[in-house]
Amino acid sequence: MKIKICGLSREEDIDAVNTVLPDYVGFVFVPGSTRYVNYEHAQELKGKLSKKISAVGVFADEEPEMIECMARDGIIDLIQLHGDEGVNDVETLKRVCGIPIIKAISMNSYKHRESIRKFEESSVDYLLLDSAKGGSGQMFDHRCISNIKKPFFLAGGLTSENVGEILKDVPIVPYAVDMSSGVETNGRKDKEKICKAVRRMRDVER
Template sequence: MSKIKICGLKREEDILYANDLMPDYIGFVFAGEKRKISFDQARLLKKKLNKRIGAIGVFVNEDIDNIISLANDNIIDIIQLHGDEDNDYIDKLRSKTDKKIIKAVRVKDKQDIINSKNINSDYLLFDSFTDKMYGGSGVSFDHNLLPDNKRDFFLAGGIKEEDIKDIVENMNPYCIDVSSSVETDGFKDYEKMKKIVKKVKMYSEGEIYE
């Protein structure tokens, strides 16, 4: 049973959409430019978010103290590391918080998958590799590279509504992570979010929707 995460929420409208559609997780991005929000924005948005939806904070080579502050204030429920963070960085985080940690792996080839086995995060997130950015490119990668005996993982990278059936039935990720595919002109689109959330629930839980 795969879960669904809608990443890159930055407006109050986005939170209202999520509260109506009830994805398992949403993502607040604290890096880059396109979807980045401030800590204060995240604090306000989290107050409006349904408590049954987990808020994941997405960071790229962030100062650990900033992450701990957000975690301890319960602005984020899970930590996602999407940069060059290593096991020492993860261990330092673990010494200061009990929040679950996701480590993103930007997949170029099979060796990236092999190397990921040594990462001591709670979850892995497999995403596509691009030269100019750490994530959120909207580009997919070769899912045939994923191993059969992988631990629970998030799957990201250009996932569209029409990909959901194959991903759930053949790869069975712990969670499907989408962002650009549920946007129109750079903003979250309610109808696109609705379609992809319902698709994941339909194939994961056997629910039928009109």
């Protein structure tokens, strides 16, 4: 199972993930987010990131030209869409960027089944199942995960303490787990929590 640590914004965060090598990290390009980074800062962070870790750019209703620029310049290796993007937006980004795309689905929405069905029929590579607001630390009812054919990232309230038990109750094994607030202290990434979470996941895999 893959591991993603999302919302990195400081050099200390990069040092932490380089120590334990999760499969993915996320840079949040959503203005207003407490984890927001701009192009220049993300470029600096990516330059210090281990080549063994793939960087995911998190966007919400961003202009395709900006996303294309970050993909072209090698700042991001995957695209994660957290806004109201539709299937046509996905197809456009897929065509112009040529890198994998993750589409976030709010599992607290009464339309979550419709959204999953719609994007499973698109060229999206992965789904990301989260609560209504990504990065909030809120969990959703995992019993509503069913009949999902595409590989998916499981997010929403995951921590090093609960991830093992939660995975036992998820009806379908996720492709990856995604942690953000669960590896923070006072709104900042916590190296000890990151290391503990990644090592705990490696133990779960064994």
